[in-house]
Amino acid sequence: MPEMPSLGDSSPKKSPLVPVAIAAVIFSTVVGGGYWFTHRTSSPEPVAPAVTTTEFADAGAAVAETLHDGGVTPTAAAVPSSTPAAENKTGLKTLAVTINGPLESAIVSSAGKDVGTALTQVVNRSLVWWLRVPQDLVKGDTLAVVYETREGQEPLVHAVRFTSRKLGKTLEAWRFAPKEGAFARFFQTDGSELEERLVDSPLDNWEQITSLLRDGRKHKGVDFKTPVGTPVKATFDGTITRRNWNFRGNGNSIEVQESGGQGRTAMYLHLSELPKGSALPGQKVKKGEVLAKSGNTGHSFAPHLHYQLMKGETVLDPFASHATTRAQLPAADKVAFEAQVAKLKALMPPETAAGG
Numbered sequence: 001m002p003e004m005p006s007l008g009d010s011s012p013k014k015s016p017l018v019p020v021a022i023a024a025v026i027f028s029t030v031v032g033g034g035y036w037f038t039h040r041t042s043s044p045e046p047v048a049p050a051v052t053t054t055e056f057a058d059a060g061a062a063v064a065e066t067l068h069d070g071g072v073t074p075t076a077a078a079v080p081s082s083t084p085a086a087e088n089k090t091g092l093k094t095l096a097v098t099i100n101g102p103l104e105s106a107i108v109s110s111a112g113k114d115v116g117t118a119l120t121q122v123v124n125r126s127l128v129w130w131l132r133v134p135q136d137l138v139k140g141d142t143l144a145v146v147y148e149t150r151e152g153q154e155p156l157v158h159a160v161r162f163t164s165r166k167l168g169k170t171l172e173a174w175r176f177a178p179k180e181g182a183f184a185r186f187f188q189t190d191g192s193e194l195e196e197r198l199v200d201s202p203l204d205n206w207e208q209i210t211s212l213l214r215d216g217r218k219h220k221g222v223d224f225k226t227p228v229g230t231p232v233k234a235t236f237d238g239t240i241t242r243r244n245w246n247f248r249g250n251g252n253s254i255e256v257q258e259s260g261g262q263g264r265t266a267m268y269l270h271l272s273e274l275p276k277g278s279a280l281p282g283q284k285v286k287k288g289e290v291l292a293k294s295g296n297t298g299h300s301f302a303p304h305l306h307y308q309l310m311k312g313e314t315v316l317d318p319f320a321s322h323a324t325t326r327a328q329l330p331a332a333d334k335v336a337f338e339a340q341v342a343k344l345k346a347l348m349p350p351e352t353a354a355g356g
């Protein structure tokens with residue numbers, strides 16, 4: 001099964017390949033090359049049903065990251081829908097597939113292997129807010145994606161439409177840049193943000209969550225893609241217990257033990273350099289207090305914050321342990337958002353194709 005990427009991933013490993021018969025429909029031609037992921041996906045296999053990635057040793061021996069392959073055996077070929085499509089004038093590409101096996105196989109069959117592997121990871125960041133991937137994927141589900149390829153970077157997804165037979169509905173997410181706010185984000189058609197937000201979040205703002213505990217990767221933290229220098233806040237009152245441990249993997253890092261409450265431990269990894277004399281073990285911190293700036297240190301390949309919650313040796317899901325909210329698109333953005341949705345919808349195949 002395909003996995004959500006972590007910005008800290010390294011050493012990709014291929015799962016054993018399962019022969020699959022792919023009827024590929026390439027909707028778009030890819031111009032240019034030099035994709036950032038080429039080095040990760042340069043093996044000659046025609047189809048990789050799963051890309052298993054190692055997670056860096058984030059948080060010390062007690063919580064050593066483990067390899068896994070998602071536990072799902074690919075069983076069937078992906079048969080893309082036969083809707084022909086082409087790159088449109090804007091440079092945006094459209095992919096529309098019916099899922100009959102691993103999601104990645106379906107996407108690769110349409111987008112090609114070089115783009116498809118990375119695109120699967122990016123698409124997964126949306127799907128995971130709606131359902132469990134791959135457990136909840138059912139044969140006959142359909143996926144449409146509007147995306148663009150970018151030299152030296154992962155593909156940029158503008159729209160995702162997924163029709164889930166399990167959920168019995170069609171889910172849509174649209175990338176849109178609100179007037180206020182640093183980042184374009186994904187919103188659902190009703191204007192609600194796709195990503196949930198943590199109450200007492202370690203970050204006030206970030207670009208995208210690229211890894212969640214429930215994405216099945218056995219990654220122990222939530223990865224927030226965010227530029228270096230984003231203020232990182234304590235998520236509860238507590239005491240700093242460790243700093244810069246396991247430095248090679250974690251980079252600059254801070255651990256805070258919660259005072260009272262649930263007795264949790266929070267780990268903040270890959271931070272920017274910690275000023276001398278700050279964030280020292282024994283120091284008390286208050287919820288909301290800025291602990292450090294986010295960074296890209298240790299085993300991290302792109303600026304992000306790895307936020308991990310533990311209780312003793314047990315890894316907690318921050319999206320279960322924290323209260324959560326879902327933001328709504330500001331009213332001032334409604335007209336522009338709807339125009340953007342209409343534009344992207346026009347690039348997608350008719351919805352009647354969905355549902356198989």
Ligand SMILES: [Zn+2]
Pocket residue numbers: 006008058211219221222223305306307
């Ligand atoms: Zn992480």
